[in-house]
Amino acid sequence: MSDNQNAQDSKTTATKVAVVTGSAVGLGNAIAKRLAHDGFKVVIHDINEDNLKKAEKELTDAGFDVSAVVGNVLKRDDQFKLAKHAVDTFGRLDVFVNNAGVESVAPFLEIEESEIDRVFDINIKGVIFGTQAAAEQMKNQDGIGKIINACSIAGHEGYEMLSLYCASKFAVRAFTYATAKELAKYDIRVNAYCPGVADTSMWERIDQAFVEHKGYEPKQAWNEFTSGILAGRPQQPNDVANLVSFLASEDSDYITGQTILTDGGMVFR
Template identity: 40%
Template sequence: MKIDIDCIARGNVTTRDLTPLSLNAMSNSATRRTVIITGAAEGIGRAIATRLARDGYDLGLFDLPHARDRLEELAESTRTRHGAKVCNVYGDVTVEDDVKRLVETVVQELGGLYAFIANAGIARIGTLHEVPTEEFDKLMNVNVKGVFFSYKYAAIQLIKQGHGGRMIGAASAAGKKGASGWGVYSASKFAVRGLTQSAAMDYGKYGITVNAYAPGFIETPLLEGIDEIYSAKIGKPKGTWTQESSANWNVLRRHGQPDDVANLVSFLVSDNAAFITGQSYSIDGGMHFD
């Protein structure tokens, strides 16, 4: 698959101008850092991109071709509001060559890589015997293989650069405890935790930390889609399941917002998190306690 690319300069500086910048948001860093985010067009990925642009990072944003309008709008917003250099790349995290060329393109256009946020993911619900094999394959391809490819090519680049970095994956509260009707999704997120822990052990010697965020119910388009399915199953209006789940599934009695996850990622990519690796941080309003 040929990847479409749309790289946008910061102000009137070209994408190849690597003049060092002094950024207070980057704890003692003398140069501007670049972060790649997959699944960046909406939901948690979009919030992460906005937050990291505000923190002073340049961005490589990745999503499917049909998300072009949303991704271009996000790129323009982060460039205008936060002065970020942004390189949009379109492709599929389940296609190895797409992810490989994503890293190569962003490095070529923005001058290097500091962190890779493997955020792209999908959800499929249903009791195990009700899940079609093709749905199982699709979910595993996106949620597991997509993270595998992301970690793989981020690691290759970070090792080559030789000055450490960050890799962060999207796990889930369902990756810490299984739930009825969520078996396949839960298995995929347990797998992300395993990849994250093993990668942390493999790459610590290179100064690369590897962590994951494990959200509970976060108000995103993905959650809206799940709500529509579950509310229909119980024969109640759209929104019913979401309201009931927020009242019963965590101690704060509310859903989280994408910015809640973005705030955690902001910390994990910062210099303040340099001694943290191999962890999957719950951000679920108290659904589970580690």
């Protein structure tokens, strides 16, 4: 079945609206596409305007209801404008995916203050501000709202060379637990998805950092991290999108405060 036919079929029942931050490329883009296929009207968002325009065109050409917003997740005003744009454009806001994030790969003793600020601003402040913006809208709507955060296996396990990234993702995990408790009275569910080793440009950068700092051969880190995956292959973006699709759906209405691993069998909690 073609994307256009899928879009037409979906739009016959599309009543819900989703926002996905950092969705021009990578995992966020796969998530946005999957939610569009699921029947959501989708607001895609990114700081990179050129990539965002390409993503918007691809979804629009496929016949989906999509709108694009350029913004920076670490700016609180941008996040509230993003939520408002969803409501002004599509009438409401049902799902908000705090997907935007950055990696940081370096020996712990070499981490500088500017790098700490960069990672925490995007990976933690971005999730906090997005959750605030989404919750302020969702608590005044009918129905169950879904806030879905990007965590990681690095939010469950510490990894050499990834100490700062792990710290930021452990924070997202704790934040997910706490906000699920605080927002439950508004019928807002807060959960997180925790990817493993995904075949994206982020892992290309991680692999290169191991080459530079540890003297690894190209792809050595990638091979070490992926060799023990029980599913027998590295993760693809659609593997993550499948979990987010479930968390965004009515099938997950009874689930909140969970940080769910989707890693093919790497970390067990």
